[in-house]
Amino acid sequence: MVSWRETGDPVSGRALVDAMYPFVAALVRRHVADLGAIEDLAQQTFVRCFSKADQWKPDKPLEPWLARIALNLCRDYFRSQRSRRELRWTDLSEKEQAAMTATAQTSSLAPESLHDESRTVLLRLLNTLSADDRMVLSLLHLESQTTDQIAELTGWSRALVKVRAFRARKKLRLAFERLENTRP
C-alpha cells in the first residue's frame, strides 16, 4: 500500500489486491448473498481503497480500514435494494421451509445440511430491515462482533450500536413472526 501511494506502481497495486482479496471477499460474502454483487462490491472496495489511499495512515493496520470501506459499500448496496417487502412462507424453497421448521426442534436434532438454508432464510429476513438495522444485526449475530468492534467499524457510538441492535432485533422478531403466520 505504501508503495502504491508513493509511486502508483501497478505491480504493487496488483500485489495488494491479490493479498487482500480473501479478506475483502470473505467479509462481503458474510453480508451479501448475491454472488454477482459480491465480486462487484469487492471490486468497488479496492477502487475506493486506491483512490483514497492518501487517507490511510501507514502506522495503522490496513485491514480495519479496508473493512470499514467494504461495510460502507455493503450498506449502500442494501440501501439501493428497495425490495424490502415482507417475506412469505411461499417465497421460501422447500429446504428453506425445512430450515424454518427445524428451528422449532432442539439444535441437536437439526441436520447439518440445513445450516446453509438457515443462513439464507436469516439473510432474507434481514433483507426486510433497513440497511443500518441489517448491518448491526449481521455484525452482532453472524460475525459475533462486540459492541466496541461494531462502533469502530461503523463509526457509530457504543450507545447507538446498542439501541440500534435492540430495535433491529425487535423488528427481526416481528418479521420472523409474520413469516410464521403466513405458513399454510
Place this chain on the structure above:
Amino acid sequence: MNPIDQRLEIMTDRARKAVLPDDTRSPVGFATRVLSRVRREPNSASIWLKFSLASLPVAATAMIACLFCFGIDLPRDVDQLANSFIQVPLLP
C-alpha cells in the same frame, strides 16, 4: 425466553455454522479490472481542483462586470461610509 426469540437464536446459531466458499484466490483478471477502474475514475480531489480552476475566470469576469456596473458610485459610497464612521464619537 420467548419461543420466537429461542427459534431465532437457534436459526442464528445454525447460520453461523454454514460453510461459506473459500475465497483464497481472486477471480481471473480481478486485479486488472480494479486497476483499470481506478485509472478511469478520477479521484474527488482532482475533480475539485479542476472545478476551482475552471471557476476562476468565471469569478473574475463576474467581479469585473459588477465593478463596471456599480463602480461609479462605489468611491462616493465608501467616502460617505468613512465620513459617517469618523463622525461617530468613539468615546463618551
